[in-house]
Amino acid sequence: MTVSSTYAYTLEVPDLAAGEKFYGDAGFQTRREDGRLYCRCPGQDRDCVVLIGGAPRKRLHHLTLRADPAGLDTAAAKAETLGGRQTSAPQGFDDDGLWLTDPHGMLVHLADVPPDPPLIPAKSPFAINQPGRTVRTGRSAMLAREQTELARPMRLGHVLVFSPDVDRSVQFYTQALGLGLSDRARDVIAFCCARRNSDHHILAFAKSNGVGFHHGSFQVTDPDDVGRAGAALLEKSGRGDWGFGRHTIGSNYFHYIQDPWGSWFEYYTDMDYIDDYALWTPTNYGMEDSLANWGPPVPEDFVHNYEVDEQPFNAGGATQ
Secondary structure, X not given: OOEEEEEEEEEEXXXXXXXXXXXXXXXXXXXXXXXXXXXXXXXXXXXXXXEEOOOOOOEEEEEEEEEOHHHHHHHHHHHHHOOOEEEOOOOOOOXXXXXXXXXXXXXXXXXXXXXXXXXXXXXXXXXXXXXXXXXXXXXXXXXXXXXXXXXXXXXXXXXXXXXXXXXXXXXXXXXXXXXXEEEEEOOOEEEEEOOEEEEOOOEEEEEOOOOXXXXXXXXXXXXXXXXXXXXXXXXXXXXXXXXEEEOOOOOOEEEEEEOOOOOEEEEEEXXXXXXXXXXXXXXXXXXXXXXXXXXXXXXXXXXOOOOOOOOOEOOOOOEO
């Protein structure tokens, strides 16, 4: 096993001020330093989103994946046979771990970093009264609004990126980096997990005519928090959204909010968990299940890759 989780993503963006507002409104702790914006989930002691300012348009710079250092030499050798290559760290980044480009030129940093501390369990577990199964008695499930704290992102769960060849991406990341294919929908979208103790997916690929960043997904406590946090960020951002809904693939509840550059930010909770990939059987779903089991209509540009579009996205929700 090489990769055990997604650690961070780094984007090049035109305007750090827009990113600082968006991620601040989303509940992150932010700081600016040397032309970059660093964002971390409250309660964590590390950054999980880095924005590099001054770019002509938004572009995925690289992904950082947590990896076992014992497997880095093997990963480098296998990557070469599968169309990737080992490379040096970009200027301004530490040359630790292993830096690779995948077969489509996407830059990936395999970092030897310690695991995050376990998340603190919720004080009141989410409980649903169902027909014939009453588990919450003698108390209200909901507090008044004035007594309810706004949900904050707890950790980065997964990243979805665009790929011009989803099958080839799956081959590279499973055979070279040690991930497992958890599920897919034809050759259009695929989801990959770690081999042990993993969310249903930590990295996913959607078909496009080039590479690019689609969304980062951040865990909150329960479905109520997904709804609250999504509604609050939507009101502050004034951009597009998709949700509240529930995925078939992964089973998680979701609410997506469009960021200032046309890509997406997801709050999620209640995702399937794969403790041992050897006991998991991947499913090839039909396209009707590729995005959601239920939810509102999908925005027209939800799977649009603005990084390869001739026209950049503008904050008003249309191309310029």
